Amino acid sequence: MLVILEQGAVPFCSYENPHFHTPGEPRWIATDLLTRFARLAKRNAVSATVLFGRNRPPAALERLIDSIEHSKIVPLELERTYPEAIVVVDADERERFGELHDSLERNMILRVHKAKGVSGLVEALLGKFRRLSLHLTNTEYFTQADYAVYEDELGRIAKVLGAHYRNGGAAELNVLSDRMMLKEMRNCGAGADHITLAPNGRLYICPAFYHDDAASFVGAFDDKKPPNRLQAVELNRAPLCSRCDAFHCKRCIFLNRKTTAELNVPSEQQCAVAHIEREASRRLLTDLGALEPFRRMPRIPELPYKDPLECIDLPPRAGDPASDPML
Numbered sequence: 473m474l475v476i477l478e479q480g481a482v483p484f485c486s487y488e489n490p491h492f493h494t495p496g497e498p499r500w501i502a503t504d505l506l507t508r509f510a511r512l513a514k515r516n517a518v519s520a521t522v523l524f525g526r527n528r529p530p531a532a533l534e535r536l537i538d539s540i541e542h543s544k545i546v547p548l549e550l551e552r553t554y555p556e557a558i559v560v561v562d563a564d565e566r567e568r569f570g571e572l573h574d575s576l577e578r579n580m581i582l583r584v585h586k587a588k589g590v591s592g593l594v595e596a597l598l599g600k601f602r603r604l605s606l607h608l609t610n611t612e613y614f615t616q617a618d619y620a621v622y623e624d625e626l627g628r629i630a631k632v633l634g635a636h637y638r639n640g641g642a643a644e645l646n647v648l649s650d651r652m653m654l655k656e657m658r659n660c661g662a663g664a665d666h667i668t669l670a671p672n673g674r675l676y677i678c679p680a681f682y683h684d685d686a687a688s689f690v691g692a693f694d695d696k697k698p699p700n701r702l703q704a705v706e707l708n709r710a711p712l713c714s715r716c717d718a719f720h721c722k723r724c725i726f727l728n729r730k731t732t733a734e735l736n737v738p739s740e741q742q743c744a745v746a747h748i749e750r751e752a753s754r755r756l757l758t759d760l761g762a763l764e765p766f767r768r769m770p771r772i773p774e775l776p777y778k779d780p781l782e783c784i785d786l787p788p789r790a791g792d793p794a795s796d797p798m799l
């Protein structure tokens with residue numbers, strides 16, 4: 473489960489949390505609620521991913537977090553306090569990247585708000601992570617021009633990563649590395665593999681839903697039993713996604729709802745971005761050729777299309793000559 477520790481928790485993927493940028497006293501999750509969550513977690517072997525804001529939590533909350541199996545997601549401000557945590561950095565913090573300690577072990581998240589310049593940001597962070605998860609925000613507004621820029625930026629990153637691997641490096645970047653290693657869909661999993669507990673005691677598909685609209689909860693926290701999976705977001709109920717092989721795609725449920733008003737129907741932009749990444753991964757893998765361990769990874773087939781919607785056989789419309797059963 474994901475636990476939002478305070479209202480101003482860091483946004484860790486493509487959504488926004490306005491409270492993260494609002495000065496003022498942090499509004500922490502109640503100690504009683506976190507105590508009940510810790511009890512449930514221990515009883516049912518539930519592990520937690522805890523989302524921190526800019527402030528170190530009070531000692532009582534910290535003790536409760538430490539009493540359960542967990543990982544921490546923190547903003548740059550808490551990076552030195554919790555050096556083992558997953559740190560979220562934002563493209564707007566480029567000037568502060570130098571503050572991050574070097575590491576070949578940790579996971580890091582990079583949020584960027586436009587495709588242009590992504591390669592420079594990734595290159596600037598190389599040496600500070602083992603795995604970097606890149607999250608583009610605003611993809612719902614992407615145009616053909618943005619796709620072309622993103623394609624170009626990924627090509628640049630692939631060159632940098634290729635050189636890094638040939639020098640013995642092992643850094644991973646989600647949008648290029650994951651598709652190489654996956655044999656089936658491995659998406660964000662919000663609502664199916666994890667659910668979010670917010671400071672108000674309610675459950676959400678993911679933190680994006682809570683920060684966007686606190687009324688969009690899917691249940692109330694019950695310390696007697698872990699929450700059920702939401703069947704409405706499962707892959708086998710997504711006809712388009714279950715036939716797709718962009719296995720690394722986030723399949724962002726929040727973006728789906730925002731763009732198509734359906735939890736399990738992706739937007740054109742989500743499919744296009746995932747396929748640009750798939751193609752960049754395919755090219756990088758081909759380019760790495762016989763290099764270990766890449767030579768043992770199954771090649772990614774080339775696709776004759778960029779947008780999977782092109783492959784859907786739509787039923788002929790009434791009036792089309794092809795719809796006339798006599799022809």
Ligand code: SF4
Pocket residue numbers: 485486487660661662677678679680722723724725726727
């Ligand atoms: S559904 Fe997943 S990818 Fe989308 S905003 Fe929520 S956590 Fe992020």
